Amino acid sequence: MSDPxxxxxxxxxxxxxxLRRHGILLTGLEELYNWGRSHSVWPLNFGLACCxxxxxxxxxxxxxxxxxxxxxxRPSPRQxxxxxxxxxxxxxxxxxxVRLWNQMPEPKYxxxxxxxAISGGPFKQGYNVLKGIDxxxxxxxxxxxxxxxxxxxxxxxxxxxxKIRNQAISGPAAPRHLxxxxxxxxxxxxxxxxxxxxxxxxxLWPKPPELLRPTKT
Amino acid sequence: xxxxxxxxxxxxxxxxxxxxxxxGDLMEVSMGPHHPSTHGVFRMIVTxxxxxxxxxxxxxxxLHRNHEKLAENTSYLGSMPYTDRLDYLNSMxxxxxxxxxxxxxxxxxxxxxAEYVRVILxxxxxxxxHTCLAGFLMQDCGCSGTPLMYAFREREKILDxxxxxxxxxxxxxxxxxxxxxxxxxxxxxxxxxxxxxxxxPFLDExxxxxxxxxxxxxxxQGVGRLSAALAIxxxxxxxxxxxxxxxHDLRKVDGYGVYPRFQFRIPLGEHGDxxxxxMIRILEMRESLAILRQALAGLPAGPIMxxxxxxxxxxxxxxxxxxxxxxxxxxxxxHLVSDGGPNPWRYHVRAPSFIxxxxxxxxxxxxxxxxxxxxxxxxxxxxxxxxx
Amino acid sequence: METLPQLRDRIAALFPGADVVLVxxxxxxxxxxxxxxxxxxxxxxxxxxxxxxxQLDQCTNVTGIDWPEKEVVDVTRTTVxxxxxxxxxxxxxxxxxxxxxxxxxxxHLYSIALGHGPVVLRLVTGNRTDAVTLPSLxxxxxxxxxxxxEVYDLFGIVFEGHPxxxxxxMWDGFKDHPMRRDYREPDDYEWEPTPHGDVLAKAKQHYPAxxxxxxxxxxx
Numbered sequence: 001m002s003d004p005x006x007x008x009x010x011x012x013x014x015x016x017x018x019l020r021r022h023g024i025l026l027t028g029l030e031e032l033y034n035w036g037r038s039h040s041v042w043p044l045n046f047g048l049a050c051c052x053x054x055x056x057x058x059x060x061x062x063x064x065x066x067x068x069x070x071x072x073x074r075p076s077p078r079q080x081x082x083x084x085x086x087x088x089x090x091x092x093x094x095x096x097x098v099r100l101w102n103q104m105p106e107p108k109y110x111x112x113x114x115x116x117a118i119s120g121g122p123f124k125q126g127y128n129v130l131k132g133i134d135x136x137x138x139x140x141x142x143x144x145x146x147x148x149x150x151x152x153x154x155x156x157x158x159x160x161x162x163k164i165r166n167q168a169i170s171g172p173a174a175p176r177h178l179x180x181x182x183x184x185x186x187x188x189x190x191x192x193x194x195x196x197x198x199x200x201x202x203x204l205w206p207k208p209p210e211l212l213r214p215t216k217t
Numbered sequence: 218x219x220x221x222x223x224x225x226x227x228x229x230x231x232x233x234x235x236x237x238x239x240x241g242d243l244m245e246v247s248m249g250p251h252h253p254s255t256h257g258v259f260r261m262i263v264t265x266x267x268x269x270x271x272x273x274x275x276x277x278x279x280l281h282r283n284h285e286k287l288a289e290n291t292s293y294l295g296s297m298p299y300t301d302r303l304d305y306l307n308s309m310x311x312x313x314x315x316x317x318x319x320x321x322x323x324x325x326x327x328x329x330x331a332e333y334v335r336v337i338l339x340x341x342x343x344x345x346x347h348t349c350l351a352g353f354l355m356q357d358c359g360c361s362g363t364p365l366m367y368a369f370r371e372r373e374k375i376l377d378x379x380x381x382x383x384x385x386x387x388x389x390x391x392x393x394x395x396x397x398x399x400x401x402x403x404x405x406x407x408x409x410x411x412x413x414x415x416x417x418p419f420l421d422e423x424x425x426x427x428x429x430x431x432x433x434x435x436x437x438q439g440v441g442r443l444s445a446a447l448a449i450x451x452x453x454x455x456x457x458x459x460x461x462x463x464x465h466d467l468r469k470v471d472g473y474g475v476y477p478r479f480q481f482r483i484p485l486g487e488h489g490d491x492x493x494x495x496m497i498r499i500l501e502m503r504e505s506l507a508i509l510r511q512a513l514a515g516l517p518a519g520p521i522m523x524x525x526x527x528x529x530x531x532x533x534x535x536x537x538x539x540x541x542x543x544x545x546x547x548x549x550x551x552h553l554v555s556d557g558g559p560n561p562w563r564y565h566v567r568a569p570s571f572i573x574x575x576x577x578x579x580x581x582x583x584x585x586x587x588x589x590x591x592x593x594x595x596x597x598x599x600x601x602x603x604x605x
Numbered sequence: 606m607e608t609l610p611q612l613r614d615r616i617a618a619l620f621p622g623a624d625v626v627l628v629x630x631x632x633x634x635x636x637x638x639x640x641x642x643x644x645x646x647x648x649x650x651x652x653x654x655x656x657x658x659x660q661l662d663q664c665t666n667v668t669g670i671d672w673p674e675k676e677v678v679d680v681t682r683t684t685v686x687x688x689x690x691x692x693x694x695x696x697x698x699x700x701x702x703x704x705x706x707x708x709x710x711x712x713h714l715y716s717i718a719l720g721h722g723p724v725v726l727r728l729v730t731g732n733r734t735d736a737v738t739l740p741s742l743x744x745x746x747x748x749x750x751x752x753x754x755e756v757y758d759l760f761g762i763v764f765e766g767h768p769x770x771x772x773x774x775m776w777d778g779f780k781d782h783p784m785r786r787d788y789r790e791p792d793d794y795e796w797e798p799t800p801h802g803d804v805l806a807k808a809k810q811h812y813p814a815x816x817x818x819x820x821x822x823x824x825x
Contacts, residue, residue, distance in 0.1 A: 045253050049280055049601055050305035050387060052257070060369035075253045092776050093258055093279040096250055122299065123282040125290070125803075127783045127790045128775065147387060193780040195791035277751075278774040286784060324633030449662050449717050452748020465717050536632025539666060539713050539723060552668045552711070555632065565668040567713075572665075575751055604774060 030169045038164035041109065041157070044080035045073040046100065048087025051114035051147040055086045058150035068157055077103040082160070083137075084153075088116035088123055089130040091196045095188050101137045102185045106177030109164070111141045111156055118142050135200040137186050243271065246586075250279045254357050254590040257600030261577075261589070268585045273578040277571075280604040288564035293319055293394070293531055296564065301388040303566060304602040307346050309338040309379070310544040311602075312392035317473065318540030318551035319394045323533035325526050330519040331396035332475045337409065337512045338379075338391070339542070340505040344416065345375045346545035347456075347498040347505075348423075350597050354495060355427065357594035358436050364427065371419055374412055381405060395526025406513060413509045420502060428499065437492040441580040441592035444489060451575045455547025456501060457596060460486035460493040467543035474542075479511045491595040532559050539567075546570055546597050568602035606659070606721040609637050619652065620645050628727060638711070638725035643739055646728055647766070650745040653714065653724065661724055664746035666713040669756035673733070673786045674706035706733040708762050712742065712749070730762060733785075741767035759784035 016026050047055055059065045059073065074080040077100045089097055101110070112133055115121030120131035133139065140163060143156040167175050176182040186204070189196040249260035258279035264272035284303065288296040300315045301308035313335050320327060327335075352368030376386040382401055383389040391398050401409075427433060443453070445461040458465055466483045468476040484500035486493030535557040541550030547569025554563035573596050581589045607615070609627060616625050616639070623645035628638040641649055653661045679700045684693045708730045715722030730737045741764035743749045753764045754773040761782035764770055772779065781788055792807055800808045 046251060048258055049282075050302055053305060053387065056365075057369060057373070060373075061366050062370065062373045088280065088282050090279060090281055092281065093250060096279075100251060122302070123284075123287065125287060125790075126283040127286070127788070128278075128281045128283055131793065149386070191776040191778055193778060195793060199791075199793040278772075278776065281774040283783065321634040322632050447747070450747045451750075452663060452665060452746065454665075463717060470720055534632055536630050536634065537636065537711075538630075538632055538634035539636060539725075540634075541665075548665065550666055550713075552666055552713070554670060563668065563670045565666070567666040571751060572748055575748060 031165075033169055034165045034167055037107070038161040039069040041068075041070050041082045041160065041164070042072045042074050042080050043070055043082040043084050044077055044100070044104070045075045046083060046085070048085070048089065048093065049116065051086035051117070054147045054150050055084060055113065055153060058153045063150040063154060065154065065157070068154065068161070070157060077101075078105065080104055081107065082109050082111065084111045084113050085117040085133045085139075086113040086147075088121060089133045090128045091130050092128060092191065094130045094133075094136060094196055095190065097133060098136050098186050098188045102188070106184045107175055108177075108184070109140045109160055110137055111143060111153075111160060112139045113143045113145075113153060113156065114148060115144060115146045118144065121146060130196075132205075135205045136189065137201075138204055242266065248586075248589075249276075254593070256353065256593065256598055257603075259593075259598065259600055259603065261593070263581075263586065263589065265586065270581050270584055270586065270589060273581050273589070275574060275577055277604055280600045282605065284605040285564050285566065288561060290560060292559050293533070293561060294528060296561075297392070298388065298390045300566075301390055302601055303568065303605065304544065304546065304549070304570070304599045305387060306349060306599055307342045307545050308387060308389045309342045309391060310542065311549065312389065313339060314540065314542045314544065314549045315551050316392040316394055317542055318538055318553050319533070321540045322536065322538035322553050322555055323394070323531075325395045326523055327396055328520045328523055329475070329517050330400075331521050331523075333512050333516045334397050334401060334521065335392065336474055336476065336479075337509060337516075338382075340509045340512070341375050341378065341409070341412075343505045343545045344502055345372050346597075347502045348372060350498055350594075351423065351427070351495065354491075354591070354594045355433075357590045358433060364423070367419075367423060371416070378405065378409055378412065381408075393522060393526070393528065394531070396520070396522030398522075400521040406516065409509075410513050413506055413513065416506055417503075420499070420506075424499060428496070433495075434492065436588075436591060437495060437595075438490060439488070440491045440584060440588050441595065442488060442490045443576060443580060447576060447579065448489070452572045453547070453576065455544070455569055455573070455597075456494055456497045457547065457573055459483065460497045461489035462486055467541060467548055471541070471543075475512075476508075478515070479508045481505075481508050491591055494595040494597075530559070532557060541567065544569060546599070546602075547573060549602075566602065566605055568605060570596070570598040570600075571603045571605075574598060574603065606716075606719070609639065609724075612659075612724070613639055616649055616652070620649060623649065625649070630725075636723060636725055638727045640727040640729065643728060646726075647740045647742060647745060650712075650726070650742050653726075654745055659724075660716045660718045661714040661722065662746075663715045663717050663722075664712055664742065664748050665715055665723075666711075667749050667752035667756060668711045668713075669760040669762060669784065670709040670711065671733070671760060671785050672707050672709060675704055677702055677704050707731070708733055708737060708760055710739060710753075710756060710762060714746075737761055738763045738765050740765055741770075743767050758782070761785065 019026055057063060065071055083101055112118045116123060117133050120129050123129045124131055141156045141160045143152055145152050169178055176184050186201060189198060244265045246263050246265060248263055249255040250258040260276040262274045262276060263270055284299055287299060297312060300311040303311050348368045348371050352365035355364035379389055380386045382405055383391040443461050445463050448458050448461045449463060462485050464483060464485055481504045484497050486497050533555045535555055537554045539550055539552045541548050549569055550567035552565040553561050556562040580592050613625050613627050624642040626640040628640050630637050653659055681698045683696050685696050686693045710728045712726040714724040728739050730739060739762055741753055743753060744766060751773060753767055754770060756762050757764060757770055758772040758774050759782060797804055
């Protein structure tokens, strides 16, 4: 369990391994806390479209997400840690996704699985397609693909576990659930006359930068 | 009709009370769009008298991805990958239905080898779909996950075949107008033959565990009865129609492709309930294995693609065509209107799951909420094609 | 089954006053259609479903089509005799006319009992703005229920006699009819790293033009 973020003064990793072989575990509170949390991330039983089938395949015998501690898909958002947005988010569905996100208790994470959840995907030119769920909720891991293979989802999950393990538990870099003033609710859009209102959450998705390629008018 | 809001004194949040305008003790419950049993983002607004359903209104559109509008701005071939994403479990049959509609529109002939390969892939897709349906239906009945594990184990074997042939597990994009994209090599055909040989024993094992199970019988027999007359008038097609006893399978009625060359039976149901729909699918899987054996044995040599078919600069003459095939869920058809340009003027998908849901309310009235879940599972819907 | 011209004649005989037109389909599919007029459509549909020789009991598909108004140029060629007594000249006369826009609904009917089909029906509205009402065929074939709701939602055709006509795919408060050819999507900050075409035109409104790099000052 040699974690590069753990810096015990005067003890090298080799010495730690030696101690562990003798049955003495040397760790810090942060590392222990994060290690316990990262290996039991429970996803919400939430699938929108085609990527959901690959997510189900990842939980089945051949790819087996249970090896990574995420076998228990919860039907209720109150009991889930992870929202895997798998599939196209439409504007009609967007308020429900944000509502589900708000109902999940902290600490909570979001994986945008598939091209549609990241940016609208192949259905981008659409009047009912939300061009990326990161317009409304904060996304931790993006998994590209259409659909991504179950191994890609497992890789994304492992990346998320690494991200959780590297989180500080105090200070300004601490995650939302350890900061007293952080708001874990995101504003829920409403379906308006022509579009959802607002079209994005300004705090999370600022207007993108300039056009990269200068254009000839 | 305004519900009485309850304001929480500390946070000020409002809680909607039960609607006070419903007669008697009725309660309105929204099942979905996020619900473990609705097979995707489908919403049913159910009015309950105790546990009995007195009204059910389905709400669609949570996965409406304007597929038809996209197709108006894309070339004919450019829409082929989008057809994969309609019924995302059965991409090969969606591709075939679209290819058939375009071939009828433009009058393109398909070589014999391609027709045989299409039949092989369509029947493999049918096996895949019916196996997954059996797994999901069992999940809805309450066996959390174990039959689904068996079903997905077999599905992975079929997906391995699809991946080595077309490059993708699910979104195959394999059919073209006038044939197929790639010729299956000899070792692929050998592997397909081996899968077919091993599938029979898997079905025996599956059936031994499930078909005579008394809990399954008690929960599915007599539930969700559909009469043949209502099914025909409501446009229901596929295994759901055949479960009511109507002998209508497009493989026999239209005789498209090379299906007339194969010997296979059409299983028909008697009562039109959930158990019949489940059994029809198991029996259809056995018939698909028979077709596969015959097709693999009789596969002729020849080109996989019509050499005269044009892929680039494809502009069919002005006109229209409606092409349909018997997909695993029912009749999947494409209605194309061409104005002579490279993009279709109008592209419409006749989605079997969407039309089969017409009678959802009729089937669920008088049953409990638990039965509604099983009835929805037996209709076999996929939201990608319900909402398009 | 009888041919389509025979069917058209039989319908015209049974429903005097009905305007039934055979619309030929130039594509190789040869799926020709019958265009019905709105007042008689439901009666003719009931006849098609119940007639013992036809028994078209399944309405499989209902499609809406939008035909916006377009300018059509008619060219008439006439020969004019030469007043000087020489060879006659060919004269081309071009007249421009505006073909009015309309909305159309196409029904595909099949017979499960007798195994024939398709019989294609077409209903056309008066225009695309105010005369958009058509009779609903849901009382005849229940399969049209959801499909006519979809045509109403996406095209705006109002089906009179439909048991429950409301939007089906878009939400209830939505105001537009998205599948019409003149529908413009809302502008929702679509961004691409290297945009072109429509996306570029929309993007230019939101992002500032790249500032020109200042040239190096010339040394005095």
